[in-house]
Amino acid sequence: MPKFELTKSIEARKLNKRNMVPLPGPAVTISFGSVIENLEEVRDMGRFQYLLDFYESEWDELSRAIRAVEDSPAPTRQDSPSPAPMHVAEVKFHWQELHSTHGKLLRAKVPGGWLVSMPGAGVAFYPEPAHEWDGSTL
Numbered sequence: 766m767p768k769f770e771l772t773k774s775i776e777a778r779k780l781n782k783r784n785m786v787p788l789p790g791p792a793v794t795i796s797f798g799s800v801i802e803n804l805e806e807v808r809d810m811g812r813f814q815y816l817l818d819f820y821e822s823e824w825d826e827l828s829r830a831i832r833a834v835e836d837s838p839a840p841t842r843q844d845s846p847s848p849a850p851m852h853v854a855e856v857k858f859h860w861q862e863l864h865s866t867h868g869k870l871l872r873a874k875v876p877g878g879w880l881v882s883m884p885g886a887g888v889a890f891y892p893e894p895a896h897e898w899d900g901s902t903l
Contacts (some may be wrong), residue, residue, distance in 0.1 A: 769813075769831040771799045777813075777820035777827075785812065785819065795820070800834060863900040872900060 774796045778787040795801075801813040801820075804827075811827035813820055860882070863870040873880045878892040891898070 767802075767804070768834040769801050769804055770834050771795060771797050771801065771830050772832055773797045773830045775822050775826055775830050777815075777822040780812070780819040780821055782819060787821065793820075797830075801831070804831070861900070872898075 774794050776792040777795050778792050779790075780786065781788055795815055799815060801815045803812075803814040803819075805812050806824050807821070809824050810821045811824045813822075813827075858873060860871040860873050863872055867883070869884055871882045871884070872891075873882075874896055875890075877894050878890055879896070879898060880888055881891050882888045
């Protein structure tokens with residue numbers, strides 16, 4: 766997608782991402798030097814994306830305030846510094862899977878007890894310094 770740089774500040778209305786209808790409230794100022802993308806002309810308006818949000822502005826004003834941005838070439842091998850060697854550390858944190866009627870349950874032995882997790886639901890600490898819990902319920 767071509768990108769455009771604003772050569773002067775413009776006034777634009779923020780759009781709803783789902784239906785592209787202007788949101789209530791005043792127009793915002795998008796300052797010169799800003800880069801916009803996904804530019805399209807819709808009737809007498811110009812719609813574009815700026816910082817992950819969609820906006821619209823009068824096409825006449827917008828078309829006079831943009832210039833195409835040339836994509837900068839990818840750096841060549843001589844331009845790029847060589848990456849630092851990676852150090853692979855030994856895994857020291859081990860999650861143990863427990864079988865549950867409610868889904869996947871994980872536990873990890875930590876000082877003072879257990880970390881217990883159900884993926885997607887968060888993590889809890891179960892205090893048990895002796896680590897005698899066998900993973901079952903009563």
